[in-house]
Amino acid sequence: MRITTSRFKEALNASQKRKTILTCTPPSGDTFELKFKSGSVTASNASNSRWTAQLELTAVPGFDTYSLVSTPGAVFTIEHGINFGGGEEELLPMGVYEASSGAVNLGNGKVSLALVDQWQRIDRCRFLAPYSPATGLRSSLIATVVAAAVPGVTVSAQATGGTATAGLTWERDRGQFISDIARDGSLDAAFDGAGVFVVRTEPIIEPTTAIVATFKSGPSANIITATRERPFDRLYNTVVVIPVDETQTWPRQVVTLSDPNHPRYSGKIGVVPYFYASPTLSTASAAMSAAITILQRVLGTTETVRLGAIGSPALEVGDAVVVVKSATQTDPGFSAIHLIDGYTLDLVSGAMELDTRSSSIAEVEESA
Numbered sequence: 001m002r003i004t005t006s007r008f009k010e011a012l013n014a015s016q017k018r019k020t021i022l023t024c025t026p027p028s029g030d031t032f033e034l035k036f037k038s039g040s041v042t043a044s045n046a047s048n049s050r051w052t053a054q055l056e057l058t059a060v061p062g063f064d065t066y067s068l069v070s071t072p073g074a075v076f077t078i079e080h081g082i083n084f085g086g087g088e089e090e091l092l093p094m095g096v097y098e099a100s101s102g103a104v105n106l107g108n109g110k111v112s113l114a115l116v117d118q119w120q121r122i123d124r125c126r127f128l129a130p131y132s133p134a135t136g137l138r139s140s141l142i143a144t145v146v147a148a149a150v151p152g153v154t155v156s157a158q159a160t161g162g163t164a165t166a167g168l169t170w171e172r173d174r175g176q177f178i179s180d181i182a183r184d185g186s187l188d189a190a191f192d193g194a195g196v197f198v199v200r201t202e203p204i205i206e207p208t209t210a211i212v213a214t215f216k217s218g219p220s221a222n223i224i225t226a227t228r229e230r231p232f233d234r235l236y237n238t239v240v241v242i243p244v245d246e247t248q249t250w251p252r253q254v255v256t257l258s259d260p261n262h263p264r265y266s267g268k269i270g271v272v273p274y275f276y277a278s279p280t281l282s283t284a285s286a287a288m289s290a291a292i293t294i295l296q297r298v299l300g301t302t303e304t305v306r307l308g309a310i311g312s313p314a315l316e317v318g319d320a321v322v323v324v325k326s327a328t329q330t331d332p333g334f335s336a337i338h339l340i341d342g343y344t345l346d347l348v349s350g351a352m353e354l355d356t357r358s359s360s361i362a363e364v365e366e367s368a
Helices: 006-012 065-069 119-124 138-149 174-184 284-302
Strands: 017-025 032-034 036-044 051-057 075-085 088-104 111-117 155-157 187-191 197-201 211-216 223-229 238-241 253-257 273-276 304-310 320-325 334-346 351-358 364-367
Touching (some): 006 075, 065 111, 111 119, 119 138, 119 174, 138 174, 138 187, 223 320, 304 334
Antiparallel strands (some): 017 075, 036 334, 304 351
8 A cells, every 4th residue: 555644544534535546658758637527447466457548528629639649659648646635735656657548539639548657568569589597686687678678677576486487488579578477476567556566576465464444334434335246257276387397306296285275275165276287387386376376266266256446546566454344134244355356447526446356375395
């Protein structure tokens, strides 16, 4: 969760006026503030591009908005927060973007604009020749490749992910290289709201995990709508990591859920394996670490909740929150700690839709 003042936090629980600033900076270097009629920002770990936005811009007489926003290489920023009045406001960065698509209504001049964070640039700027990095820390290898595609970017390495061994080659896809190196080191690598490329340990819930927000129904509720779901199509309780080819000499690594009280325990539903292979895993211990992380991730889909709530732009993907549903005559209610998988924030009203999932650490049994 981003750092805010106590005044900001208190205002979220009361009637408040939201404010958003949208800017566009073309390669010429001049920055223009844009007006919009409606818009939303989505932060999600469903793809490499953590941040996306959808906007309907307001036409300004005498100004060619469409030509500006469709300029190749133009960079957009969004800030959103609370206007306290009297010239006092507190805004938080909600993404640094490039345009992914746009259209203009030739009748009224309104522009529809879709934005994607700068991972789009990483995907676009592919390797010119097959890329074979030297042995090094995974976070350092990622930082080098990101900086080559996005000059001047700040990379914040909050975890190393261990060492990746030389000898592998990626033909063209820079984004795939980052994903492969990060995933096998149990890393989460993505741009944050300020445009910083963050490399961190993949979020899971541990005993020391800080709870940043509570969403609840009943008295003083901040939940508007809520849907609770337990998916039954991917009930994995075992992960098997296997070598890609004969160059990986370690034996397959297997981790299995060992808690008999867990709803996915093999004694209740049978052994349901998830198979995984990657060329960047060079040792049995690295493969086992990857297996444990993957199992925690797939077990996190044991329960998901979709919330419509009073939104806070300070929330981030991976934050741990408490979800409390009060009991009714037909529902016993529940209380759980979840991780935020993603959210969409309305830039006009401040309303937010969140997707959360359970992700507590499960007891596992290891074998080779």
